[in-house]
Amino acid sequence: MHVDFIIIGQGICGTFLSWELQKAGYSFLVIDNNRPGTASKVAAGIINPVTGRRIVKTWMIDEVMPFAWHQYTEIGSQLQVNAIEQKDIIDFFPTPQMKLAYEKRYAEDTQYISINNDPAAWSNYFNADFGFGTISPCYLVNLHELLPAYRQLLKTGNNLLEENFDLSQLQILADTVHYKGITAQRIIFCDGITSFNNPWFANLPFAPNKGEVLLVEAKDMPTDHIFKKGINWVPWQDNIFWVGSSYEWDFTSDHPTEQFREKTLAILKQWVKAPVRVLEHTAAVRPATIERRPFIGFHPTQPAIGIFNGMGTKGCSLAPFFAPQLVQHLQHQSPLQPEADIQRFKRVLSK
Numbered sequence: 001m002h003v004d005f006i007i008i009g010q011g012i013c014g015t016f017l018s019w020e021l022q023k024a025g026y027s028f029l030v031i032d033n034n035r036p037g038t039a040s041k042v043a044a045g046i047i048n049p050v051t052g053r054r055i056v057k058t059w060m061i062d063e064v065m066p067f068a069w070h071q072y073t074e075i076g077s078q079l080q081v082n083a084i085e086q087k088d089i090i091d092f093f094p095t096p097q098m099k100l101a102y103e104k105r106y107a108e109d110t111q112y113i114s115i116n117n118d119p120a121a122w123s124n125y126f127n128a129d130f131g132f133g134t135i136s137p138c139y140l141v142n143l144h145e146l147l148p149a150y151r152q153l154l155k156t157g158n159n160l161l162e163e164n165f166d167l168s169q170l171q172i173l174a175d176t177v178h179y180k181g182i183t184a185q186r187i188i189f190c191d192g193i194t195s196f197n198n199p200w201f202a203n204l205p206f207a208p209n210k211g212e213v214l215l216v217e218a219k220d221m222p223t224d225h226i227f228k229k230g231i232n233w234v235p236w237q238d239n240i241f242w243v244g245s246s247y248e249w250d251f252t253s254d255h256p257t258e259q260f261r262e263k264t265l266a267i268l269k270q271w272v273k274a275p276v277r278v279l280e281h282t283a284a285v286r287p288a289t290i291e292r293r294p295f296i297g298f299h300p301t302q303p304a305i306g307i308f309n310g311m312g313t314k315g316c317s318l319a320p321f322f323a324p325q326l327v328q329h330l331q332h333q334s335p336l337q338p339e340a341d342i343q344r345f346k347r348v349l350s351k
């Protein structure tokens with residue numbers, strides 16, 4: 001079998017990259033082991049234009065956000081999935097200090113945030129001791145329908161090999177790669193945290209970050225917004241909410257912990273008025289990077305090997321944005337965004 005590209009992984013990165021390759025007329029094969037508990041399967045799917053305790057604008061968000069909307073609408077219509085919707089965030093201030101920080105930020109820039117003056121607005125559902133603001137627009141990506149629907153499309157088109165990719169079987173020649181009887185011009189790794197141990201890319205400054213999540217049932221809660229008070233309360237399915245997540249740099253296991261469950265339930269008890277029942281508790285490791293910028297491009301000494309990874313906490317917005325950029329780079333040698341291009345690590349990668 002010969003294809004233009006082998007793609008390893010069908011998380012949000014492998015999904016958008018293979019979709020863009022197909023639109024550009026390339027042939028490809030995606031190899032994915034369908035492992036549960038990967039970042040894209042555990043993620044909420046939130047695209048939030050502001051971030052952190054100082055509520056600053058997310059990197060490149062003015063460009064990325066409208067682009068992501070367009071991409072999800074297009075892929076959703078092809079797959080007949082409602083892939084994205086606007087769900088603004090009601091941001092309850094967890095402390096008086098956070099209220100002050102929010103007000104200070106609002107005085108500087110009102111593009112994505114507003115302050116709400118009606119303290120009773122959500123009082124049937126939530127306790128709001130220090131008031132709240134609204135972040136708008138925010139989007140919610142329907143990952144839990146989009147990814148399986150795209151996988152089915154890959155299967156139907158004979159573009160998916162559902163197995164564990166075994167790096168020891170990969171042969172790299174000057175301008176082709178071979179893997180178990182498959183020949184391709186290039187191979188691109190979209191394999192999330194597996195890339196941390198890939199001999200070609202292990203020198204990149206990855207910074208694994210663990211997140212834990214509860215899926216809970218609560219009756220008659222509003223579903224037209226995402227609610228936040230340190231943690232996010234995200235409408236998921238009928239009477240089911242995604243609650244999370246933690247953000248841990250230091251962890252000894254990638255499994256869910258009793259500590260997170262207890263801490264989160266204690267927050268919910270104070271904050272959410274409806275009774276809450278835990279249905280599921282999951283965890284995944286984010287393929288994050290030390291300087292919080294993606295890793296995109298081709299190996300400086302082995303140009304047949306590429307990577308599309310390092311999306312950290314922002315895979316839902318960055319993957320659809322950078323996938324067409326990488327394909328244009330392949331087609332027309334157009335430059336990649338310098339902060340994302342792995343050429344910035346040329347020296348360490350060439351060792």
Ligand SMILES: Cc1cc2nc3c(=O)[nH]c(=O)nc-3n(C[C@H](O)[C@H](O)[C@H](O)COP(=O)(O)OP(=O)(O)OC[C@H]3O[C@@H](n4cnc5c(N)ncnc54)[C@H](O)[C@@H]3O)c2cc1C
Nearest residue numbers: 009011012013033039040043045046165192211314315316
């Ligand atoms: C708790 C949590 C909440 C999050 N919430 C959000 C959010 O709201 N918004 C947002 O934008 N981002 C969020 N993120 C971050 C987001 O999930 C990641 O940025 C994104 O999913 C990374 O996608 P990926 O395709 O690079 O990796 P992955 O999703 O890990 O995909 C890699 C794929 O490769 C496959 N694979 C790996 N190794 C092999 C192998 N050897 N052989 C075959 N297949 C292999 C895996 O099975 C997987 O399918 C969250 C992450 C976590 C953990």
